[in-house]
Amino acid sequence: MAVWEALLELADDHLVLGHRISEWCGHAPMLEEDLAMPNMGLDLIGTARTLYDHAGKLEGKGRSEDDLAYLRDEREYRNCLLVERPNEDFAHTMLRQFYFAAFMRPYWLAALNSADATVRGVAGKAEKEMAYHIRHAGEWVIRLGDGTEESAARMRDAVEALHIYVDELFDSSDAARMAEAAGVLPVRADLRDTWERTVSEVFAEALLEQPKAAYAQRGGREGIHNEALGHLLAEMQVVHRAHPGARW
Amino acid sequence: MYSQGLIGADGRTEETPEFLARFQKRIDAEEKIEPKDEMPEGYRRTLIRQIGQHAHSEIVGMLPEGNWITRAPSLRRKAALLAKVQDEGGHGLYLYSAAETLGVSREEMTEELLSGKAKYSSIFNYPTLSWADMGTIGWLVDGAAIMNQIPLCRCSFGPYARAMIRVCKEESFHQRQGYEIVMTLAQGTPEQKAMAQDSLNRWWWPSLMMFGPHDADSQHSDQSMAWKIKRFTNDELRQKFIDATVPQAEYLGLTIPDPDLKWNEDKGGYDHGTIDWDEFWRVVKGHGPMAKDRIKARKKAWDDGAWVREAALAHAEKRRARKIAAE
Amino acid sequence: MTATTPLWEVFIRPRNGLAHKHVGSLHAADEVMALQSARDVYTRRGEGNSIWVVPSAAITASDPDQTAENFEPTADKIYRHPTFYDTPEDVGHM
Ligand SMILES: [Fe+2]
Ligand SMILES: [Fe+2]
Ligand SMILES: [Fe+2]
Numbered sequence: 132m133a134v135w136e137a138l139l140e141l142a143d144d145h146l147v148l149g150h151r152i153s154e155w156c157g158h159a160p161m162l163e164e165d166l167a168m169p170n171m172g173l174d175l176i177g178t179a180r181t182l183y184d185h186a187g188k189l190e191g192k193g194r195s196e197d198d199l200a201y202l203r204d205e206r207e208y209r210n211c212l213l214v215e216r217p218n219e220d221f222a223h224t225m226l227r228q229f230y231f232a233a234f235m236r237p238y239w240l241a242a243l244n245s246a247d248a249t250v251r252g253v254a255g256k257a258e259k260e261m262a263y264h265i266r267h268a269g270e271w272v273i274r275l276g277d278g279t280e281e282s283a284a285r286m287r288d289a290v291e292a293l294h295i296y297v298d299e300l301f302d303s304s305d306a307a308r309m310a311e312a313a314g315v316l317p318v319r320a321d322l323r324d325t326w327e328r329t330v331s332e333v334f335a336e337a338l339l340e341q342p343k344a345a346y347a348q349r350g351g352r353e354g355i356h357n358e359a360l361g362h363l364l365a366e367m368q369v370v371h372r373a374h375p376g377a378r379w
Numbered sequence: 380m381y382s383q384g385l386i387g388a389d390g391r392t393e394e395t396p397e398f399l400a401r402f403q404k405r406i407d408a409e410e411k412i413e414p415k416d417e418m419p420e421g422y423r424r425t426l427i428r429q430i431g432q433h434a435h436s437e438i439v440g441m442l443p444e445g446n447w448i449t450r451a452p453s454l455r456r457k458a459a460l461l462a463k464v465q466d467e468g469g470h471g472l473y474l475y476s477a478a479e480t481l482g483v484s485r486e487e488m489t490e491e492l493l494s495g496k497a498k499y500s501s502i503f504n505y506p507t508l509s510w511a512d513m514g515t516i517g518w519l520v521d522g523a524a525i526m527n528q529i530p531l532c533r534c535s536f537g538p539y540a541r542a543m544i545r546v547c548k549e550e551s552f553h554q555r556q557g558y559e560i561v562m563t564l565a566q567g568t569p570e571q572k573a574m575a576q577d578s579l580n581r582w583w584w585p586s587l588m589m590f591g592p593h594d595a596d597s598q599h600s601d602q603s604m605a606w607k608i609k610r611f612t613n614d615e616l617r618q619k620f621i622d623a624t625v626p627q628a629e630y631l632g633l634t635i636p637d638p639d640l641k642w643n644e645d646k647g648g649y650d651h652g653t654i655d656w657d658e659f660w661r662v663v664k665g666h667g668p669m670a671k672d673r674i675k676a677r678k679k680a681w682d683d684g685a686w687v688r689e690a691a692l693a694h695a696e697k698r699r700a701r702k703i704a705a706e
Numbered sequence: 707m708t709a710t711t712p713l714w715e716v717f718i719r720p721r722n723g724l725a726h727k728h729v730g731s732l733h734a735a736d737e738v739m740a741l742q743s744a745r746d747v748y749t750r751r752g753e754g755n756s757i758w759v760v761p762s763a764a765i766t767a768s769d770p771d772q773t774a775e776n777f778e779p780t781a782d783k784i785y786r787h788p789t790f791y792d793t794p795e796d797v798g799h800m
């Protein structure tokens with residue numbers, strides 16, 4: 132276990148979620164969202180790129196951002212399960228985005244004091260991006276939660292479906308614990324209160340309730356994913372892998 | 380795209396000769412026409428149709444390239460392509476807004492697109508079959524669009540001209556990112572180079588068709604030229620495009636799939652082979668290989684999104700009511 | 707057919723010291739979403755640091771038919787412009 136692997140986990144989170152949200156491009160419920168969602172996707176992919184690059188350098192085996200993104204299988208991907216969940220509908224997509232951003236905002240704020248200069252650089256940029264994602268996705272959660280009967284039902288379904296992937300956000304893998312001990316990355320478990328506060332404020336306006344007990348699903352950090360990730364990666368990696376060694 | 384926006388445009392007007400002469404004088408003096416100004420009905424109708432079709436082209440145009448966002452072979456390309464397709468959505472949005480100043484709503488225009496009543500550029504009814512198509516589309520399709528769009532920045536209708544200025548500013552990266560993709564492939568492995576050539580073979584002729592029928596067969600051009608909705612003829616723009624593109628292909632070591640293409644010293648431009656106008660009209664009339672799929676995808680997005688738009692409106696209504704109750 | 711989502715006019719201030727300038731319009735159900743969409747649509751290339759959104763329906767515009775009576779009477783009031791007045795060159799710029 133090493134610090135670079137903790138960065139890889141973070142990079143995978145951002146790439147997989149960025150990829151998921153990019154799947155909407157051209158198919159959004161309104162043109163304005165056809166512009167809003169790619170903005171979020173580009174933020175996430177941008178962060179993933181910097182983190183992959185840095186992880187590759189720390190690993191010291193000459194792996195580039197593309198080597199890391201395109202040449203690992205699902206068992207080697209380290210993202211949390213939340214981000215790989217399929218888009219389903221706009222309610223699922225916005226809630227997933229909101230949950231993730233509500234976690235990453237305080238995470239990056241804490242990372243502003245990282246012992247690692249690159250992480251500090253990413254944090255300075257990403258905390259603002261996440262603040263906006265909270266706002267945009269959060270406003271949609273409110274509108275759908277307190278909109279029509281249909282939208283409220285869909286929003287409740289999304290809450291029910293995604294709830295079981297929340298706890299994993301606050302788990303630290305062995306690699307993450309190493310990075311935390313070294314002062315490179317923030318302690319995940321410490322962010323729970325802030326996350327709960329962000330979510331409960333929005334849920335109050337959205338007339339939504341957080342389900343209480345649920346059996347939390349985990350495993351992403353060990354490469355034990357849901358089946359959806361394999362298909363995402365197959366699609367993402369197909370061209371790159373069909374031409375080994377080619378430049379793009 | 381977009382000179383095809385005039386196909387079927389009905390520029391006839393009922394106004395008196397005095398009125399039309401007065402209007403023409405303003406146009407000739409390069410005055411811009413603004414939405415609430417008096418204008419011949421034919422001018423208004425031509426613009427609504429052209430701007431609407433231009434907007435539809437941008438929106439449908441998101442689909443063929445959107446088809447490859449999830450498969451882009453590097454993260455750098457993935458980000459650029461996503462940003463590019465997003466820009467096209469923005470162009471559609473600016474253009475719908477410009478048309479809306481003439482009293483037609485985006486919902487009405489969308490319904491015309493989905494019902495098949497409104498047309499869009501034929502180029503987007505071809506399939507994207509390899510990563511190289513992302514390069515070729517940026518290089519040729521955006522290249523051809525830019526040729527068409529730059530003169531539209533001086534179009535006589537103010538909102539259209541202003542939208543086009545914004546569009547043209549954003550377009551400048553599209554063609555360059557496309558050419559860079561093709562260049563990387565052309566200088567890559569033999570398989571990559573073959574992919575680039577195959578892509579050029581498939582997109583070359585449809586790109587030439589983007590400029591619309593030959594001037595002699597283009598019925599609505601004269602009135603639109605007089606009204607300065609259009610500034611160059613289809614053939615003029617096509618010629619410009621070919622002359623600019625041939626050296627770019629030569630630089631890449633790619634072959635343009637036209638055995639009759641050759642430099643004509645006298646005219647200072649290239650002569651080209653015969654365009655397959657049967658294919659052109661077939662595609663314009665909605666029988667392009669991807670036509671059904673494109674409309675189906677747009678219709679699905681619109682229908683699946685209805686509950687979201689309704690929820691947003693319902694919520695806005697509740698907010699208003701709550702605000703009034705609180706006062 | 708769904709109800710129409712209202713139209714908004716968007717104004718952007720490129721930087722402090724300049725006025726907000728009209729840049730285009732968009733559709734949104736309410737002012738919060740209008741502002742967010744304006745940010746996502748019209749400031750993707752660093753176009754500004756402040757946004758106004760105004761419901762298009764809230765704009766009252768002058769009537770083009772009254773353009774002449776509104777704006778032509780001002781044309782002959784040339785005494786409102788500094789160049790109407792003679793000042794001796796010796797007194798310098800005034
Ligand atoms: Fe275009
Ligand atoms: Fe465009
Ligand atoms: Fe473009």
